[in-house]
Amino acid sequence: QDLNPFFNFLDKYTYQVGNPYLNPQFSHNIELNHTFKSMLTTSLNYSTTKDIIQDVLEQVDSTNTSYVKKSxxxxxxxxxxxxxxxxxxxxxxxxxxxxxxxxxxxxxxVNGGYVEVDGTSFMANINNMLSFSKGWGAELSGFYRSSAVQGVLVSDPMWAMNIGLSKQIMKNKGAIRLVVRDVFYTQVFSGYSKYQNVDVTIRQSRDSRVVNLSFTYRFNKGKTAAQRKRGGAGEEQNRVSTGGGN
Incomplete structure (x- = not known):
């Protein structure tokens, strides 16, 4: 799809187009890891990538249109x-x-001109699992990402929080789970890109607030199924040893 030169219009003045002249990107990576008591892991990494593939926004001044393509x-x-x-x-x-x-x-x-963009960013994810009496449980999770440099695009900070509640039923063989994702409807992507004749602000939102209600049931084969399996294996062994087919 990224190599396909056909146009995909997003609106009257913006469209996406593939780039049939894309070259592969090559990376060199080094990483050091340390784990403490199987609980705390620290990693330090460095990488350099040549001919990295990123979305680039180009503008046609004569028609007031813009298009995005991989470059x-x-x-x-x-x-x-x-x-x-x-x-x-x-x-x-x-x-x-x-x-x-x-x-x-x-x-x-980029587009015939030299561009240099850099920045330091921070991100965090947290997930909490809570277990209560009588089969009740809860989950609280979320993430935060600061402003970040993504090629020629600088993205704005973004965060979201999810909550969940569960109940074990039917002698712990079944479970009902209710989950609400992006409770505060904050998972909205926005950013800007400024270079040469391009000065654009981007904001993309989707239906990220979702409510899920699910039921799961765990089937247990039990002792009868295990005996049936052993019996079947014994019959097959007898057939092989006697050379019988039917």
């Missing part, structure tokens, strides 16, 4: 430090936390 925009350098924790807080509360701080730098020729 090789020379070089990206990235260095990052991440820390993740997966551990119990109490007997009924378990948490998983991931944080990442990183620096991105993009430099190279």
């Amino acid at each position: 090789n925009i020379a070089k990206r350098e990235n260095i990052g430090l991440s820390v993740s924790l997966n551990a119990p807080v109490t007997k009924w509360w378990r948490t998983s936390i991931y944080t990442n701080a990183f620096y991105n730098k993009f430099s190279g020729m």
Whole structure:
């Protein structure tokens, strides 16, 4: 699809188009990891990418139209430090936390002109699992991402929170689960791009607030099924040893 030169109109003045002249991108990566007591993991990484493929916005001044296409925009350098924790807080509360701080730098020729964009960003994810009495459980999770450099586009901060409630039923064989994603309807992407004759602000929203109600049931084969399986294997063994077919 990225190589397909056909046009896909987003509105009257904006469209997407493929780039049949895309080249592959090549990366060199180095990463160091350390794990403490199987709970805390720290990672330090560095990467450099040549001919990185990114969305590039180009503008046609004569028609006041803009189009987006994938392009090789020379070089990206990235260095990052991440820390993740997966551990119990109490007997009924378990948490998983991931944080990442990183620096991105993009430099190279875009639309015939030299462009250099860089910035430091931070992101975090957290997930909390709570277990209560009588089969009740809850989940609280969310993420935050600061402003970030993504090629020639600088994205604005974004965050979201999810909540869930569950109940074990039918002697713990069944479960009812209610989940609300993006409770505050904040998972909206926005950003801007400024270079050469391009000065654009982007805002994309979708139906990210979703409510899910589900029921699951766990089937247990039990002792009878296990005996039937062993009996079937014994019959097959007898057939092989006696050479009988029917």
